[in-house]
Amino acid sequence: MRIGAIVxxxxxxxxxxxxxxxxxxxxxxxxxxxxRALSGFERVVVVGAYASELMPPHLSNEVVIYNPHYKDGMSxxxxxxxxxxxxxxxxxxxxxDMPPNNQRGGIKDSECVPRWMQCRCANAxxxxxxxSADS
Numbered sequence: 281m282r283i284g285a286i287v288x289x290x291x292x293x294x295x296x297x298x299x300x301x302x303x304x305x306x307x308x309x310x311x312x313x314x315x316r317a318l319s320g321f322e323r324v325v326v327v328g329a330y331a332s333e334l335m336p337p338h339l340s341n342e343v344v345i346y347n348p349h350y351k352d353g354m355s356x357x358x359x360x361x362x363x364x365x366x367x368x369x370x371x372x373x374x375x376x377d378m379p380p381n382n383q384r385g386g387i388k389d390s391e392c393v394p395r396w397m398q399c400r401c402a403n404a405x406x407x408x409x410x411x412s413a414d415s
Contacts, residue, residue, distance in 0.1 A: 282368045285321045286361035287314060289328030289376035290350035299330050300377045302338065309338055314376055321372070325364045327357040328376065 289311065293300045301311040308316075311326070311334060318324045324342060326334065331346035343364060349356040358373060365371045 281370065282322060283370045283372060284323040284325070284365045284368045285318045285372040285374055286358060286365075287311075287318070287324060287326040287328075287374045287376045288354055288357050288361075289326050289330060289334070290347055290354070290357050291377055292329065293377075299333060301328075301330060301334065311338060311376055314374060314378075315339075315342060318372075318374065323364065323368075325361045326376070327361040 289301055291300065302309045304310075305313060315324060315326075326339070326342055326344045327347050328334075328345075329347060329350040331344045334344055345360050347357045347360050362371065
């Protein structure tokens with residue numbers, strides 16, 4: 281199964297006062313922490329408003345897409361990113377300003393499928409009126 285990831289990076293950071301993606305957390309920019317966590321994915325696409333600011337020295341080998349319609353909402357970035365995954369089985373949508381903070385340090389595509397399937401199965405059972413309490 282081929283699974284990719286779209287990193288949504290179009291937030292204006294109005295309340296924060298600027299581009300949150302370049303702020304250092306744990307000694308490295310937030311965007312690099314997120315990309316490192318996604319290093320197990322075959323393809324990762326960053327879509328956002330800060331494409332030129334993210335390019336070297338911060339990003340060099342990643343696919344970065346500028347979304348001219350980012351003010352129209354997150355869905356515009358998702359639609360742009362999905363164009364790069366036409367032949368994939370699934371795509372994980374990731375918020376760029378929420379870096380992982382775990383001991384393992386990353387998300388592997390093989391870990392996403394079982395969790396996604398478990399959530400979908402649990403949700404389907406709940407919708408049918410079943411719950412763990414009923415079992």
